[in-house]
Amino acid sequence: xxxxxxxxxxxxxxxxxxxxxxxxxxxxxxxxxxxxxxxxxxxxxxxxxxxxxxxxxxxxxxxxxxxxxxxxxxxxxxxxxxxxxxxxxxxxxxxxxxxxxxxxxxxxxxxxxxxxxxxxxxxxxxxxxxxxxxxxxxxxxxxxxxxxxxxxxxxxxxxxxxxxxxxxxxxxxxxxxxxxxxxxxxxxxxxxxxxxxxxxxxxxxxxxxxxxxxxxxxxxxxxxxxxxxxxxxxxxxxxxxxxxxxxxxxxxxxxxxxxxxxxxxxxxxxxxxxxxxxxxxxxxxxxxxxxxxxxxxxxxxxxxxxxxxxxxxxxxxxxxxxxxxxxx
Numbered sequence: 001x002x003x004x005x006x007x008x009x010x011x012x013x014x015x016x017x018x019x020x021x022x023x024x025x026x027x028x029x030x031x032x033x034x035x036x037x038x039x040x041x042x043x044x045x046x047x048x049x050x051x052x053x054x055x056x057x058x059x060x061x062x063x064x065x066x067x068x069x070x071x072x073x074x075x076x077x078x079x080x081x082x083x084x085x086x087x088x089x090x091x092x093x094x095x096x097x098x099x100x101x102x103x104x105x106x107x108x109x110x111x112x113x114x115x116x117x118x119x120x121x122x123x124x125x126x127x128x129x130x131x132x133x134x135x136x137x138x139x140x141x142x143x144x145x146x147x148x149x150x151x152x153x154x155x156x157x158x159x160x161x162x163x164x165x166x167x168x169x170x171x172x173x174x175x176x177x178x179x180x181x182x183x184x185x186x187x188x189x190x191x192x193x194x195x196x197x198x199x200x201x202x203x204x205x206x207x208x209x210x211x212x213x214x215x216x217x218x219x220x221x222x223x224x225x226x227x228x229x230x231x232x233x234x235x236x237x238x239x240x241x242x243x244x245x246x247x248x249x250x251x252x253x254x255x256x257x258x259x260x261x262x263x264x265x266x267x268x269x270x271x272x273x274x275x276x277x278x279x280x281x282x283x284x285x286x287x288x289x290x291x292x293x294x295x296x297x298x299x300x301x302x303x304x305x306x307x308x309x310x311x312x313x314x315x316x317x318x319x320x321x322x323x324x325x326x327x328x
Contacts, residue, residue, distance in 0.1 A: 072134075075133055075134055075135075078133040079130050079133055079134075082126055082129045082130050082133065083126065083130075085126075086122050086123070086125075086126040089122050090118075090119065090122060093115065093118055097111060097115075116194055116195055117195065120195075158212070158214065159196065161213075161214040162195070162196045162197070162212050162213040162214050163195050163196060163213070164214075165213035165214040165216065166193060166194065166195050166196065166198070166213040169193060169198070169213060169216065170193065174219060174221065175190055175219060175221045175223070176190065176193075177190050177191065177192065177193060178190060178223075179221055179222075179223040179224075180203070180221075180222045180223045180291040180292060181200065181219050181220060181221050181222060181223075182219070182220040182222060183200070183211070183216065183217075183218065183219050183220075184218065186200065186202070186209055187202070187203065187222075188200035188201050188202045188203060188207075188209060189201045189203060189292075191208070193213075194213075196212065196213060197210050197211060197212055197213060198210075198211055198213055198216055199211075203292065222291040223290075223291050226265045226266065226288040226289060226290065227288070227289060227290065227291040227294045228286050228287070228288060228289075228294070229268075229286065229287045229288075229289050229293070229294045229295070229297035229298045229301065230284065230285070230286055230298055231268070231284070231285040231286075231287075231298055231301035231302055231305060232274065232282060232283075232284050233282070233283055233285075233302065233305045233316070234277060234279075234280030234281060234282045234283065234316065234317055235280060235281050235283065235309070235314055235315065235316060235317070236279075236280065236281075236314075236315035236316070236317045237279070237280070237281060237317075238315065239281070239314055239315060241273075241281060244314060245270070247308075247312050247314075248270055248283075248308075249270070251308060251311070251312065252285075252304065252305060252308045253268055253269075253270065253285075255304060255308070256268050256287075256300075256301060256304050259304070260297065260300055263289050263290075263293045263296070263297050263300075264287050264288065264289055264297065265287075265288040265289050265290070266287065266288035267285075267286060267287035267288055268285050268286065268287035268301060269285065269286055269287070270283070270284075270285055271283075271284040271285060271286050272284065279317040279318075280316075280317040285301055285305070287301065
């Protein structure tokens, strides 16, 4: 029988955290069940006692579900109808965009932003009608909303700035969903442009970075044009440079171009000698490709150059130390 591999420290911590979360949920559920049970069955569990009267006057009022439903069943039905109508409106938006908008445009930033704005409007109208159904005066509610909006406008200047900045990001088309951008050293794919925030996914670590729209500055959009993959390598000083360059043109470049044609937009090209180092003559190769393939193509060119050197018996230098021993 195969034995299970022992857990490492991170896995043990994750397991303990998961167990602790489960225990916490179970304890909370038991507390909720206990409170609801006391509220509903206090007269049965503690008949004709002062404790039952206290529970009935406090918790019992909140959990008297029978009276709540019988006295307000029409309001419950109206609330259910409003929620159903909200769901139909949201589904209608999806159906309309699916039927009349191409798949490429549906995944674009403009449609995503319109969908977010549409959902907010539907949610606001639904809450308004639900509150009206439960007896809240509509005119008073609108006046309250206006007053709240006036007050919030002073405390939500940052939110307003985020929304306006998000609109300008869309209108100016600085970048779109799916583009690879660089912001303050962070390199990631744009996954969502919302009314308030923009989300970027780190390509390497899959970390999600969320930035307020007003803080999106000094953006480098690496997806507009083809990027440049670079391969910097060195050969020994003892090698015949002209012979190596001839072999590069006849062997290395055609091989790379043929093997990785699906990644390369242009090139690879030999860019010449970039430096005379302590123990090597440094050569440089460049190739145009999509930004998401830049580092991958650079690694592949490094690999192919090593194989190229092995085929043609070209020495690649490595650090060496020469020791001179004085004769006695």
